[in-house]
Amino acid sequence: MLNSVKKIYNKLTYNELVAEKVILIPGPVELSAKVKESQTLAIMVPTDPRFVLTFQRVLRNTRKLFNSENQNAQPFVMSGSGTLGWDVVGANVIRKNDKVLMLNIGYFSSSFTKTLQLYGAEVKELAAQVGETVPLQTIKEELSKTDYKVLCITQVDTSTAVLSDVEGISKIAKEVSPDTLIIVDGVCSIGCETLKFDEWNIDFCLTASQKAIGATPGLLICMASERFLKESFSKRASGMFTSLENWYPIVKGYENGETKYFATLNIPLICTLDVALQEIFAYPGGLEGRIEATRKTSERLHSMLCNELGLKLVPKDTNSTAHGVSVVYHDDPQSIISYLNNNGVIITGGLHKDIKSKCFRVGHMGYSACDPTSGHMRQLTTLIRQTKNLPPQQHLK
Amino acid sequence: MLNSVKKIYNKLTYNELVAEKVILIPGPVELSAKVKESQTLAIMVPTDPRFVLTFQRVLRNTRKLFNSENQNAQPFVMSGSGTLGWDVVGANVIRKNDKVLMLNIGYFSSSFTKTLQLYGAEVKELAAQVGETVPLQTIKEELSKTDYKVLCITQVDTSTAVLSDVEGISKIAKEVSPDTLIIVDGVCSIGCETLKFDEWNIDFCLTASQKAIGATPGLLICMASERFLKESFSKRASGMFTSLENWYPIVKGYENGETKYFATLNIPLICTLDVALQEIFAYPGGLEGRIEATRKTSERLHSMLCNELGLKLVPKDTNSTAHGVSVVYHDDPQSIISYLNNNGVIITGGLHKDIKSKCFRVGHMGYSACDPTSGHMRQLTTLIRQTKNLPPQQHLK
Numbered sequence: 001m002l003n004s005v006k007k008i009y010n011k012l013t014y015n016e017l018v019a020e021k022v023i024l025i026p027g028p029v030e031l032s033a034k035v036k037e038s039q040t041l042a043i044m045v046p047t048d049p050r051f052v053l054t055f056q057r058v059l060r061n062t063r064k065l066f067n068s069e070n071q072n073a074q075p076f077v078m079s080g081s082g083t084l085g086w087d088v089v090g091a092n093v094i095r096k097n098d099k100v101l102m103l104n105i106g107y108f109s110s111s112f113t114k115t116l117q118l119y120g121a122e123v124k125e126l127a128a129q130v131g132e133t134v135p136l137q138t139i140k141e142e143l144s145k146t147d148y149k150v151l152c153i154t155q156v157d158t159s160t161a162v163l164s165d166v167e168g169i170s171k172i173a174k175e176v177s178p179d180t181l182i183i184v185d186g187v188c189s190i191g192c193e194t195l196k197f198d199e200w201n202i203d204f205c206l207t208a209s210q211k212a213i214g215a216t217p218g219l220l221i222c223m224a225s226e227r228f229l230k231e232s233f234s235k236r237a238s239g240m241f242t243s244l245e246n247w248y249p250i251v252k253g254y255e256n257g258e259t260k261y262f263a264t265l266n267i268p269l270i271c272t273l274d275v276a277l278q279e280i281f282a283y284p285g286g287l288e289g290r291i292e293a294t295r296k297t298s299e300r301l302h303s304m305l306c307n308e309l310g311l312k313l314v315p316k317d318t319n320s321t322a323h324g325v326s327v328v329y330h331d332d333p334q335s336i337i338s339y340l341n342n343n344g345v346i347i348t349g350g351l352h353k354d355i356k357s358k359c360f361r362v363g364h365m366g367y368s369a370c371d372p373t374s375g376h377m378r379q380l381t382t383l384i385r386q387t388k389n390l391p392p393q394q395h396l397k
Numbered sequence: 398m399l400n401s402v403k404k405i406y407n408k409l410t411y412n413e414l415v416a417e418k419v420i421l422i423p424g425p426v427e428l429s430a431k432v433k434e435s436q437t438l439a440i441m442v443p444t445d446p447r448f449v450l451t452f453q454r455v456l457r458n459t460r461k462l463f464n465s466e467n468q469n470a471q472p473f474v475m476s477g478s479g480t481l482g483w484d485v486v487g488a489n490v491i492r493k494n495d496k497v498l499m500l501n502i503g504y505f506s507s508s509f510t511k512t513l514q515l516y517g518a519e520v521k522e523l524a525a526q527v528g529e530t531v532p533l534q535t536i537k538e539e540l541s542k543t544d545y546k547v548l549c550i551t552q553v554d555t556s557t558a559v560l561s562d563v564e565g566i567s568k569i570a571k572e573v574s575p576d577t578l579i580i581v582d583g584v585c586s587i588g589c590e591t592l593k594f595d596e597w598n599i600d601f602c603l604t605a606s607q608k609a610i611g612a613t614p615g616l617l618i619c620m621a622s623e624r625f626l627k628e629s630f631s632k633r634a635s636g637m638f639t640s641l642e643n644w645y646p647i648v649k650g651y652e653n654g655e656t657k658y659f660a661t662l663n664i665p666l667i668c669t670l671d672v673a674l675q676e677i678f679a680y681p682g683g684l685e686g687r688i689e690a691t692r693k694t695s696e697r698l699h700s701m702l703c704n705e706l707g708l709k710l711v712p713k714d715t716n717s718t719a720h721g722v723s724v725v726y727h728d729d730p731q732s733i734i735s736y737l738n739n740n741g742v743i744i745t746g747g748l749h750k751d752i753k754s755k756c757f758r759v760g761h762m763g764y765s766a767c768d769p770t771s772g773h774m775r776q777l778t779t780l781i782r783q784t785k786n787l788p789p790q791q792h793l794k
Contacts, residue, residue: 023442028664031440039436039665043428045420045743079476079615083660084638091636115637210661218476218615218663239488239636240512241481263480264607266615267425268436268666346442 025348026325026363028210038275047259055254061277068197072226079266080220082187085206090119091239092232101148106157131316143177155189159352161327170200192294192324203228214366215276218269297369298323324365333360422745423555423722423760425607435672444656452651458674465594469623476663477617479584482603487516488636489629498545503554528713540574552586556749558724567597589691589721600625611763612673615666694766695720721762730757
C-alpha cells in the first residue's frame with residue numbers, strides 16, 4: 001500500500017508522506033477505524049439490495065440524529081456540503097422580498113444571509129458582538145414588530161464557537177410569531193449539541209457529514225418539517241438539484257425499501273455515513289452519550305486552557321460556549337499552530353474578520369472527543385502545555 | 398473484512414452478500430483495482446500538502462480530459478452530480494427571458510430544459526425523433542432566425558444512446574450565431590467520446606465522476622471558457638454553492654498550489670478521481686487510446702447484437718451511435734435483464750418514456766470497456782447469447 005501511495009505522491013519527501021498527523025480542526029474530523037474501513041465497501045448500483053438497506057438505515061438514523069419521530073417530517077441526504085444547505089433553504093421557501101430574520105453570531109451566519117439574499121430575501125440581521133449571542137429579549141421585540149417568514153439560527157458558529165440557545169429562541173418564536181419558519185444551521189452542532197427537532201418546533205435543520213457525525217466530507221444532511229415541506233411544494237423551487245420536491249420521492253422511496261431515480265446518489269459516502277451513524281447509536285448512551293462525552297471533553301480542555309494556561313475563550317458566557325469547537329484568544333496564534341503542526345497535531349487559525357489574527361481554533365468532535373483510546377486530546381493538551389514554557393521564537397518552524 | 402460486511406448487512410442472505418455482480422449499467426461503472434484501493438487514501442485536511450498536490454493534478458488533468466490548453470478557461474470540480482451541472486449553467490449565465498435553444502435527443506435533454514426554465518430561460522426545443530439527432534440544417538435555420546444567448550447540446554443522451562455531432566453543430570453556431578454560448582452536457586461522453594473544448598469553441602461542458610472517467614459517484618466536473626466565465630461574473634449568480642465566481646479563486650488557488658476556502662471540499666472523492674484520471678492518461682495512447690478502445694468494444698458488441706442476434710439499436714445511424722452505452726430494442730427486455738442479473742451481470746431497463754418498456758440499456762465505459770483482462774464484456778456477450786436459445790419463460794426468475 002505504501003508503495004502505491006508513494007508513487008502517487010512522489011513529489012513529497014518521505015517524511016512529509018509518512019508523518020500522519022492528528023486532525024483537530026473543526027472539520028473534516030478524524031475517522032474511527034470502522035468508518036475508515038467502510039470506505040471500500042461501496043461499489044454498488046443504486047438498486048443493489050444492500051444499498052437500499054443501507055440508505056434506508058441512514059435515513060431512519062438521520063431522523064434519530066435530529067430527535068425527530070414525526071413521520072411527516074423528512075430527512076434528506078445529498079451530495080454537497082453545508083453551504084448547499086443554505087441554497088436548499090433559499091431555493092425551496094424564499095420568494096422575492098420575503099422577510100428573513102438572521103441571528104448573526106459569526107462568519108457563517110453572514111454567509112447564510114448572503115445566500116438567502118441571492119434568492120430575493122429581505123434579510124434583517126440582529127448581529128451579536130463577537131463572542132456573544134443576541135439577547136432573547138431583542139429577538140422577541142424584533143419578532144413582535146415585524147412579520148418574518150423565516151427565522152435563521154446558527155446553532156454553533158465555527159468562527160466564534162458561540163452556541164445559540166435554540167430551545168429558548170424557538171420558544172419565543174412560537175409564542176410571538178408562530179407562523180415564522182424556524183431554520184437551524186446545525187453544521188457544527190448536530191451530533192455534539194442537543195437539538196430536538198420535533199419538540200422545539202424546528203422547521204428545517206441542515207448539517208454536513210464531516211463534523212460531529214464523524215464521516216467523510218461531501219454530504220449535506222438535512223431534516224424538513226411538514227410545514228417546511230408544504231411551503232416548499234407550494235412553489236416551484238428555484239433550482240433543480242436543490243429542489244426538495246424532486247428529492248422527496250427518492251428519500252421516501254428508499255426509506256420504504258424502494259429505489260427511485262432523480263439524480264445520481266453519492267453511494268460511497270452514503271455507505272460511510274451509514275457506519276458513522278451506526279457508531280453514534282452504538283455508543284454507550286447513544287446520541288446523548290456522545291453529546292455528553294463531547295461536553296466533558298470540551299470542559300476539561302477549557303479548564304486547562306483558561307485556568308491552567310490563563311488563556312481566554314472567544315465565547316463570553318459558558319452557557320453559550322460550544323462543545324465541539326474551541327476558539328481561543330492568543331497573543332501569537334501562528335506560533336502555537338506551527339508548534340502543534342510540527343509535532344503531529346493539526347489545528348487552525350481564526351476565520352472571523354474581527355479576530356482573525358488573534359485566535360486559534362481547535363475541533364474536538366466525533367471520534368477524537370468521544371473515544372479516549374484515540375489519545376488525540378491527550379496529545380493536544382500535552383503539546384499546548386509545552387508551548388507555555390517555550391520562548392516565542394521556539395514555537396516557530 | 399467479510400465479517401464486518403456481514404455484520405453491517407446482516408439482513409441479507411449470505412448468497413446475496415457474497416454474490417458480487419459485474420455492473421454494466423450506464424453509470425456508476427465498475428472501478429479498476431487501483432481506483433478501488435485509492436478510496437482509503439483520503440483522510441486529509443484541505444491544507445495538507447498531499448491534498449494540495451492531488452487537487453492540483455486533478456485540475457490539470459481535467460483540462461486534458463476536455464482537450465483544453467487555454468489557460469483562461471477553467472476546470473471546476475465540486476460535490477454533486479451531472480444534475481447540479483445544469484444548475485451551474487442556470488445560476489451563472491441565465492437571466493430572466495434569456496433565449497435558449499435546446500437540441501433534444503432524449504430524457505436528459507428534457508431535464509436540462511426544465512432546469513434552465515427554473516432560472517427564467519425561454520427555452521425553444523428542437524426535438525429529434527427517438528433514436529435520431531436534429532438535422533444540422535434545421536439547427537442552422539433556427540440559429541439564423543432568432544438570437545439565442547445559449548445553445549445546449551447533449552453529447553450522448555443515456556436514455557437513447559444517440560451521439561450528437563458536437564463538432565458539426567458548433568461549426569454552424571460559430572458561423573451563423575457567433576455570440577451564442579455553446580453548452581455541452583458531456584455526462585455520458587467525456588472519457589469515451591471525443592470532445593475538443595478549445596478547437597470546437599465550446600463554452601461550458603459538464604460531466605460526472607461515475608461514468609467513463611471511472612471514479613465513484615458524487616462529483617460534478619466541468620470546464621468553462623473565458624467567455625462563459627466573463628458572462629458569469631457579469632451578474633450575481635442565482636445560487637451560492639453553484640456560483641462559479643465563488644469557486645473560481647478556490648480552483649485557481651489549488652491549481653497554483655495554494656489552499657483557499659469557500660465550501661468544504663469533497664476530499665475523499667477528489668482523491669479517487671485523481672487516480673482515475675491518472676489511469677486514463679497512463680493508458681496506451683492516453684485519452685484518445687481509451688476512446689478508441691471504447692469504440693472498438695462497442696462496435697464488437699453492436700455487431701454481435703445486430704448481425705448475430707438480429708436485435709436493433711435505438712440509434713438509427715451508426716454515425717450518431719454512442720460508444721459508452723447501448724440502448725437496444727427487445728421484445729421482452731425484462732427477461733434479458735433478469736437472466737443476466739441472475740447470472741451475475743447487472744444491466745438496466747429503458748428510461749425514455751416512448752421506449753421504456755421496449756428496450757434494455759447496457760453501459761460499457763471505463764475499466765469494463767478498456768481493460769480486456771476485466772472479462773466483463775465477455776461475460777456480458779456470453780450471457781446475452783444464451784438468452785437467444787432459451788424459451789421466454791426460462792429468462793425469468
